[in-house]
Structures are given as structure tokens and as C-alpha cells.
Amino acid sequence: MGNIAATIQVKRTARDGWFVYTCDQLPGLYVASQNDRVAYDDLILSIEQWFELNLSTKVAVRHAVGFDTFYQQLKASRVNAELSHRAQNAVRDRTDDLMQQGSFGFIIEAAPAAICA
Numbered sequence: 001m002g003n004i005a006a007t008i009q010v011k012r013t014a015r016d017g018w019f020v021y022t023c024d025q026l027p028g029l030y031v032a033s034q035n036d037r038v039a040y041d042d043l044i045l046s047i048e049q050w051f052e053l054n055l056s057t058k059v060a061v062r063h064a065v066g067f068d069t070f071y072q073q074l075k076a077s078r079v080n081a082e083l084s085h086r087a088q089n090a091v092r093d094r095t096d097d098l099m100q101q102g103s104f105g106f107i108i109e110a111a112p113a114a115i116c117a
Contacts, residue, residue, distance in 0.1 A: 007064065010043060012074075026050050040067045 008025045019036040021043055023029045031046045033039035040063075047061045065073070 008047075023047075026054075028054075036071075037067050040070065 008023055010021050010023045010029075013020045013022075014036075017034055018032050019034070019039045021029075021031040021039055026047065029046060029050050031039050031042050033042065044061045044063065048059055051057045051059045063070075
């Protein structure tokens with residue numbers, strides 16, 4: 001019989017100088033450190049221990065991506081979130097400007113014949 005593999009999603013939060021990793025799929029998993037790389041690396045042993053303690057099962061765990069790749073992806077997602085936030089604000093501001101001017105564009109097209117009958 002072949003090996004069975006699964007992927008879990010771990011959440012990272014940063015608060016008061018601590019980097020905390022938890023996982024909804026593994027209730028009670030909690031890894032924290034003031035050094036983000038240490039916490040990230042400690043996840044492997046912590047997840048292996050979680051399976052052994054909670055399910056009496058030995059597993060081998062590895063990161064899907066290394067810390068450097070993870071951190072670059074994290075920074076990119078923050079930049080994308082900031083750009084999205086700026087775009088939303090720009091649209092809202094422009095809409096507010098148009099509404100205050102008393103004019104707002106609409107597109108008017110000919111209705112299909114079936115509707116006009």
C-alpha cells in the first residue's frame with residue numbers, strides 16, 4: 001500500500017512581538033516564538049507530536065515551502081492587500097466626488113424586442 005499524504009493549512013498571526021501559528025484542522029496546535037523563523041521551523045516537530053499525542057499515529061511532516069519563500073509570499077500578499085485597499089478607496093472617493101457634483105454616468109442601451117412589446 002502506498003503512502004497517503006495530506007496538506008493542512010496553518011494560520012500565522014503576529015502580535016506584541018510574538019509570531020503565533022495555529023491550525024483549525026489540528027485543535028490545540030499552538031506554536032509561538034519571538035523569532036518568526038524559529039516558530040515556523042518548530043511547526044514540524046509540533047505537528048508530528050500532535051498526531052502522536054492525539055491520534056497515536058507517527059507521521060513525517062515537512063514544510064510545503066521553505067521559510068524564505070513563505071516570507072516572500074507573505075510580503076507579496078500584504079502588498080496586494082494594500083493595493084486593493086487603495087483601489088477601493090480611490091473608487092469610493094471618485095464615486096463620492098461624482099455624487100456631490102450631481103452627475104453620475106449610466107449606460108442606456110436599446111431593450112430587446114421581446115421586452116418592448
